[in-house]
Amino acid sequence: MNEAVPSYLSPTGQEIVFLLLGAVAVGSALLVVTTKQLVHAALWLVVSFGALAGCYLVLTAEFVAWVQVLIYVGAVVALLLFGIMLTRAPIGRSPGLDSGNRVVAAIVAVATAAVLVTVVIDGFRTAYADLTPGRGTAGELGSSIFRNWVLPFEALSVLLLAALVGAIVLSRTDIRGR
Amino acid sequence: MSPIGVSDEGSAPSVPNAIVRRRALAHRQAGGPEAAGYRNAGRGYDRDMGGYFGSYALVVALFAIGVAIVAGALSGSRLLRPSRPTAEKLTTYECGVDPVGEGWAQSQVRYYVFTYLYVVFAVDAVFLFPWATVFAAPGFGMTTLVEMFLFLGFIALGIVYAWRKRVLSWT
Numbered sequence: 001m002n003e004a005v006p007s008y009l010s011p012t013g014q015e016i017v018f019l020l021l022g023a024v025a026v027g028s029a030l031l032v033v034t035t036k037q038l039v040h041a042a043l044w045l046v047v048s049f050g051a052l053a054g055c056y057l058v059l060t061a062e063f064v065a066w067v068q069v070l071i072y073v074g075a076v077v078a079l080l081l082f083g084i085m086l087t088r089a090p091i092g093r094s095p096g097l098d099s100g101n102r103v104v105a106a107i108v109a110v111a112t113a114a115v116l117v118t119v120v121i122d123g124f125r126t127a128y129a130d131l132t133p134g135r136g137t138a139g140e141l142g143s144s145i146f147r148n149w150v151l152p153f154e155a156l157s158v159l160l161l162a163a164l165v166g167a168i169v170l171s172r173t174d175i176r177g178r
Numbered sequence: 179m180s181p182i183g184v185s186d187e188g189s190a191p192s193v194p195n196a197i198v199r200r201r202a203l204a205h206r207q208a209g210g211p212e213a214a215g216y217r218n219a220g221r222g223y224d225r226d227m228g229g230y231f232g233s234y235a236l237v238v239a240l241f242a243i244g245v246a247i248v249a250g251a252l253s254g255s256r257l258l259r260p261s262r263p264t265a266e267k268l269t270t271y272e273c274g275v276d277p278v279g280e281g282w283a284q285s286q287v288r289y290y291v292f293t294y295l296y297v298v299f300a301v302d303a304v305f306l307f308p309w310a311t312v313f314a315a316p317g318f319g320m321t322t323l324v325e326m327f328l329f330l331g332f333i334a335l336g337i338v339y340a341w342r343k344r345v346l347s348w349t
Binding site: 013014057060062063067070071074075076078079082083085086087133134137138139141142143145146147150153154156157158160161163164165167168170171172 | 229300312330
């Protein structure tokens, strides 16, 4: 953290790229929820996640950025597309996607965004963090995880195990409860 | 973790100054538009192209060149080729046989497990990278090794479960 705050009126190249990527992320996220085609929603999600990964890269969180690409752009979108393929056929425009709860949903979304933005602004105010490359490498994260955050790391394996067993039980109709 | 094996910002320059100066000289003699800017090129060259942002700018530039090549080839052929579409030409090519029915068919729900296994192993692999960089470093050692194998052991339990329930066998 740095006390000397540069002027906002002369943004650096990194700040401009970050703003552009943020605009792409928000715009494609809006398209995810407004498009009538489910598959297009999943593909717009790829654009949104990719722009977010670019944001992480600009913030020098290098490892997190590539994790975002591997897990979210790769695995989670594949999971979503499989979910669509397994549950819906034929695919196409589905007018039933619009529910009558649009107003309520918009209110909830705006309220959530307001809470998050308030927390961030209240927590950091005018704090200015210099972008120093090398703080977000795999080595730095590794020493942080295996020195301070071992318990959450082990708990994560139990969570993955539970989800895997759940997915097996749900997708195998011949496994029955007692 | 620099993507193309160059040193991080602020560390030793990877190109000897003499070479940089010779390159700058060559540019000035070639009379490029930025020839004057090369007067201070000795350190700026390394910092601009070899640092964190410089190396990723290079990645973005290469990506843009790749996109331009593909887009140029496709739009070039679109401009040059004749276009006389008929109903037969516009049908989906399916090994020479007329396509039957829709292109989108609903699949069996059991394939969901394979996607989910992929997600689990992707998350698994993500944690192996930071672990691999530190477990041999001083201050980590055996404890870190055991922690990772505990993590892998829990996930292996899920694989054993899937195997015992014959999810992995082809029926």
